[in-house]
Amino acid sequence: MKIAVDAMGGDFAPQNVIGGVKMALVAYPAITRLFLVGDEARVKAEVQSQRLPSAKLEIVHAPEVVEMGESAAKAVRRKKHSSINVATDLVKSGDAEAVVSAGHTGAAVTAATLKLRNLPGVERAGIASPLPNEHGVCNLIDAGANLDRRPIQLLQYGIMGSVYARHVGGVKNPRVGLMSVGTEDDKGTDFTKEVFALLKASHLNFIGNIEGHDLFESPVDVVVCDGFVGNVVLKSCEATAKAMFKWLKHEIKSTPIRTLGALLSKGAFKAVKNRSSYEAYGGSPLLGTNGVCIIAHGSSSALAMKNALRVAAESIQHRVNPHIEEEIARSLAAP
Amino acid sequence: MKIAVDAMGGDFAPQNVIGGVKMALVAYPAITRLFLVGDEARVKAEVQSQRLPSAKLEIVHAPEVVEMGESAAKAVRRKKHSSINVATDLVKSGDAEAVVSAGHTGAAVTAATLKLRNLPGVERAGIASPLPNEHGVCNLIDAGANLDRRPIQLLQYGIMGSVYARHVGGVKNPRVGLMSVGTEDDKGTDFTKEVFALLKASHLNFIGNIEGHDLFESPVDVVVCDGFVGNVVLKSCEATAKAMFKWLKHEIKSTPIRTLGALLSKGAFKAVKNRSSYEAYGGSPLLGTNGVCIIAHGSSSALAMKNALRVAAESIQHRVNPHIEEEIARSLAAP
Structure with a gap:
């Protein structure tokens, strides 16, 4: 190799x-x-x-x-x-x-x-970015390679993300979700509704629309969105996690008792940091x-x-x- | 009243x-x-x-x-x-x-x-959703009232968000940012570039493109985006914060020492939860x-x-x- x-x-x-x-x-x-x-x-x-x-x-x-x-x-x-x-x-x-x-x-x-x-x-290559969730890893595609957006491109992201989740992630029948503003089938923009129809008609294991919380809580393996949305979501999630840790650190340092407490529970912080860190995933494939x-x-x-x-x-x-x-x-x- | x-x-x-x-x-x-x-x-x-x-x-x-x-x-x-x-x-x-x-x-x-x-x-009403950040509160508009998107609508979100930040938030000259995939002026889609030009030509205190981390770290008072993007970003941020706390709790409960430590630093967790909670902000105006x-x-x-x-x-x-x-x-x- x-x-x-x-x-x-x-x-x-x-x-x-x-x-x-x-x-x-x-x-x-x-x-x-x-x-x-x-x-x-x-x-x-x-x-x-x-x-x-x-x-x-x-x-x-x-x-x-x-x-x-x-x-x-x-x-x-x-x-x-x-x-x-x-x-x-x-x-x-x-x-x-x-x-x-x-x-x-x-x-x-x-x-x-x-x-x-x-x-x-x-049609267009897309970046599949791994996001850790409760069930393993969810691949968000496209995370920003392509700022155009045509429905067929998102169908192809679903196909490519599925192949990656199956062959590299070891997921048998990857669940594919479409990032939208509600989980009901009729939620979304005209654009996402077109993508929805394509995904539904495909051979993919399409589970429908998903929302923010599904990224972390649902057993979804591939989340499809356009590159603008994917990039913004990814950076916003990263920024939120960073802000939470920063604010916690600030609050902890404000009293000696809290500082002592945090020392005792240090391992927990480290574990969550490791789990949520891109370090463990290392890279996002351009598919x-x-x-x-x-x-x-x-x-x-x-x-x-x-x-x-x-x-x-x-x-x-x-x-x-x-x-x-x-x-x-x-x-x-x-x- | x-x-x-x-x-x-x-x-x-x-x-x-x-x-x-x-x-x-x-x-x-x-x-x-x-x-x-x-x-x-x-x-x-x-x-x-x-x-x-x-x-x-x-x-x-x-x-x-x-x-x-x-x-x-x-x-x-x-x-x-x-x-x-x-x-x-x-x-x-x-x-x-x-x-x-x-x-x-x-x-x-x-x-x-x-x-x-x-x-x-x-043209269209937009929801201004408050997001706590290091400098106070940043109002994300539109958080999902309108799934259409025309550049002038986003200019008007900027205007309405500014009025709200000034008259209710007490910010003298609200800084308005445009949600995009990079902070450089030329970053974004054709759509956001059109919005950029309108915002730049307006009388608003437009500070340019912003990214995820700016939501929490930059002194930006109003962040403009279309309703689909705003809704997805807001829910993703909320979901990330929730997941972080859930994972921390899980890790803390895994050993008695960590549990004791977390008890001592409990106040810090509570403070961050309060700060990041929508409870304190209560409501998002439809402007x-x-x-x-x-x-x-x-x-x-x-x-x-x-x-x-x-x-x-x-x-x-x-x-x-x-x-x-x-x-x-x-x-x-x-x-």
């Missing part, structure tokens, strides 16, 4: 990227070749400093980096030798089977879309492009990067893309 | 409604007349059981109730004598200046829209209709109902609607 990693992507690159690679090489022996793409001198120094075994590594020089504030489309077109472009090129050329990046999400999506193209029949592309969180730790590499390896191993191709063809052939 | 209350609205009606009314009559002497609209026998029994002073009260019989699962449009049209219809009629006839309901949100919005009509120049309409949470406690009545009283006192009319006229007259 050959994976290209954007060594310069993320707030703590290349340090955390290399740290994650080190852990992944030990944990996932199926990874036989790992391309570290970025500024050669900096990557080499980090590899040496963290003492990575060199057998499976190959450093590929890329002198440019797409910065977080840049326009994705412009940066991908102009910075030909940026780490995300060079890493994606390795997938295009067949040298690697997957690309992993914690850098500029828009740039990673644009590079993958332009260079790898979509799988046959796929629909002809080559595996995993988007990691910008502030990824080494552990998060390790898990993003796991997601890449599992996507290759379980042949997510061939399965998507098959299911999309089946859906397009349906009467 | 004369207010009509839907005594049958909400999961714990009429008990909590009457409980809230009792508290409000003590706290807000400016309320001179309070219409309790609902099943006369049940309301009377509750009023007697909770020993409400009768001087300012008037029970108005309404034999029907709009149930939570019903279609709003159908229910409002067919159940002429439902509590929400009769309560809204009291505002239409001028007997009351505001209606407050914790019942079916869609029905309350439909009744207000059909019976009271919009203020001159207002733009010709008559004050306050939507309370379906599971409102007596305290939440009391605060919903406060919001109604303050909206009347600070002449929110005449101010909205003025500002909308000013915006429509702008070159």
Whole structure:
């Protein structure tokens, strides 16, 4: 298994990227070749400093980096030798089977879309973002790869999300829900009602409209929405969790007794933080492009990067893309 | 000040409604007349059981109730004598200046829209939902009154939300943000970009695009979005907070030491729960209709109902609607 990693992507690159690679090489022996793409001198120094075994590594020089504030489309077109472009090129050329990046999400999506193209029949690729819930993980798709919205795109998100939940998540018959403003069948906008009809007519295990609380409480495996809604929901959920912890910390620190109490129950806070953290999930697959592309969180730790590499390896191993191709063809052939 | 209350609205009606009314009559002497609209026998029994002073009260019989699962449009049209219809009629006839309901949100919005009509120049009414943040309260508008979306409607939400934040929230020059997928000016869909241009050209204190984390961390007073997005965001934030507390509780209960610790820091949990609870905010105003309409949470406690009545009283006192009319006229007259 050959994976290209954007060594310069993320707030703590290349340090955390290399740290994650080190852990992944030990944990996932199926990874036989790992391309570290970025500024050669900096990557080499980090590899040496963290003492990575060199057998499976190959450093590929890329002198440019797409910065977080840049326009994705412009940066991908102009910075030909940026780490995300060079890493994606390795997938295009067949040298690697997957690309992993914690850098500029828009740039990673644009590079993958332009260079790898979509799988046959796929209108738009979508990011499937894992959200922990009471029953395991719910995949929110699209989390912001595509700001267009046509009903068929959301049907295809449902199909691709299902394939991913089944083959990587190990869910037998993934339940697909449609994000809406009420659970009754007739709730929603004209747009979501059209999507509802498509999902209902499909071969998917469609459970109908879902609302915010279903994200965490219902046994739903795939939640479909357009990229604008998905991105806003995801960031709002993340922000709420962060605010809750911050406010709790502030309140706890306001008296010595509360501080003592919190010390005793520290393990509980840690457990919930771990459970709700993206670290454990590591990466969100961009589903629909002809080559595996995993988007990691910008502030990824080494552990998060390790898990993003796991997601890449599992996507290759379980042949997510061939399965998507098959299911999309089946859906397009349906009467 | 004369207010009509839907005594049958909400999961714990009429008990909590009457409980809230009792508290409000003590706290807000400016309320001179309070219409309790609902099943006369049940309301009377509750009023007697909770020993409400009768001087300012008037029970108005309404034999029907709009149930939570019903279609709003159908229910409002067919159940002429439902509590929400009769309560809204009291505002239409001028007997009351505001209606407050914790019942079916869609029905309350439909009744207000059909019976009271919009203020001159207002295209669509929007629900301004208060979200507590680090700097006070941020009003998310529209939280789901209107599932249509035209750019001018969102400009008007900004105007109406600003008026509300200024005159009821006491914010001098309310900052208005546009919910989007990135903070840069060029981020968003074609739709949000059109809204961006309108907001930027307006006389509002527009601070640009905002993201999820800004809801809690930025000093933004009004966040504008379409009703679908607002509803989904609001419910997702509420669901995240609920899930965090539930998971924490579960983890805390798993060992005796953690349980003891949590007992010691109990006050901190309570403080954050209070801060993040809708109880303290009580109600979300439906802005733009010709008559004050306050939507309370379906599971409102007596305290939440009391605060919903406060919001109604303050909206009347600070002449929110005449101010909205003025500002909308000013915006429509702008070159």
